[in-house]
Amino acid sequence: MARAATTSDVFNAIAEPQRREILVLLRAGERPVTELAQELGMTQPGTSKHLRVLREVGLVQDRRTGKQRLYGIDARGLRPVHEWTGGFERFWNESFDRLDEYVQDLKQARRKE
Amino acid sequence: MARAATTSDVFNAIAEPQRREILVLLRAGERPVTELAQELGMTQPGTSKHLRVLREVGLVQDRRTGKQRLYGIDARGLRPVHEWTGGFERFWNESFDRLDEYVQDLKQARRKE
DNA sequence: TTAACGTATGCCGATATCGGAATATGTTTG
DNA sequence: CAAACATATTCCGATATCGGCATACGTTAA
Numbered sequence: 516m517a518r519a520a521t522t523s524d525v526f527n528a529i530a531e532p533q534r535r536e537i538l539v540l541l542r543a544g545e546r547p548v549t550e551l552a553q554e555l556g557m558t559q560p561g562t563s564k565h566l567r568v569l570r571e572v573g574l575v576q577d578r579r580t581g582k583q584r585l586y587g588i589d590a591r592g593l594r595p596v597h598e599w600t601g602g603f604e605r606f607w608n609e610s611f612d613r614l615d616e617y618v619q620d621l622k623q624a625r626r627k628e
Numbered sequence: 629m630a631r632a633a634t635t636s637d638v639f640n641a642i643a644e645p646q647r648r649e650i651l652v653l654l655r656a657g658e659r660p661v662t663e664l665a666q667e668l669g670m671t672q673p674g675t676s677k678h679l680r681v682l683r684e685v686g687l688v689q690d691r692r693t694g695k696q697r698l699y700g701i702d703a704r705g706l707r708p709v710h711e712w713t714g715g716f717e718r719f720w721n722e723s724f725d726r727l728d729e730y731v732q733d734l735k736q737a738r739r740k741e
Numbered sequence: 742t743t744a745a746c747g748t749a750t751g752c753c754g755a756t757a758t759c760g761g762a763a764t765a766t767g768t769t770t771g
Numbered sequence: 772c773a774a775a776c777a778t779a780t781t782c783c784g785a786t787a788t789c790g791g792c793a794t795a796c797g798t799t800a801a
Contacts, residue, residue, distance in 0.1 A: 644759085646759090670760080671760080671762090673760085673761080673762085673763095674759080674760055674761075677759080677760085692767095692768085695767085695768050695769055696768095
């Protein structure tokens, strides 16, 4: 088995730097592929492929206007990622000393099992 | 070029479900590989490999106690991910109505093609 | 209809991934 | 030292990835 398909998982979809960059660019508004390609410094087909992945996990939407196809963001899918990482917030909010303390506590609790 | 090495990038490291599960398990306290392997339902070598990736991006630390090697979390590296996704917060904080409206607009524009 | 434009898809090569099995490394105990 | 235990590494196969290039598809305009 190789890695799970990027296509099915948001975590995987945003593991790609260029795709993250696309999302950042789209935050400023809808854009056609060609424009994105230019801003990313990559080819149009390459950009189209990244957009496809993002579309399949639901992070972008597209709509046609004449010959153009405008891509827009739908970042709701990022919320689970934000929340998941948020579940670790105490690990960077607590001071180092307190973190150590916490870890010590855990150790002790575990010993009692 | 294939995908960037999991080894150098936190986004990539947490793209793997099993690795995310490891982090969740470690949130409750330090654990040796064998225990993690059991809880994940995977082999010890397999688990060791995931731990290596997590260690290389700095999300876990290990320490020796006798024959055992205890793995503990160091989730500070997740902060950038949390913050990056936080940059899109307004897209899911905006009222559903407004978002819905937006989506309806997109659909309608599409029907007109 | 045909031409021109914008975009998507298909094929390819190089590489990385994940999991399994066997084995190597390292630590403690007798 | 040797045996037992805990963990890491290596090799492998099947598959997925990303980027480039050529080309197919779809829409508009002449």
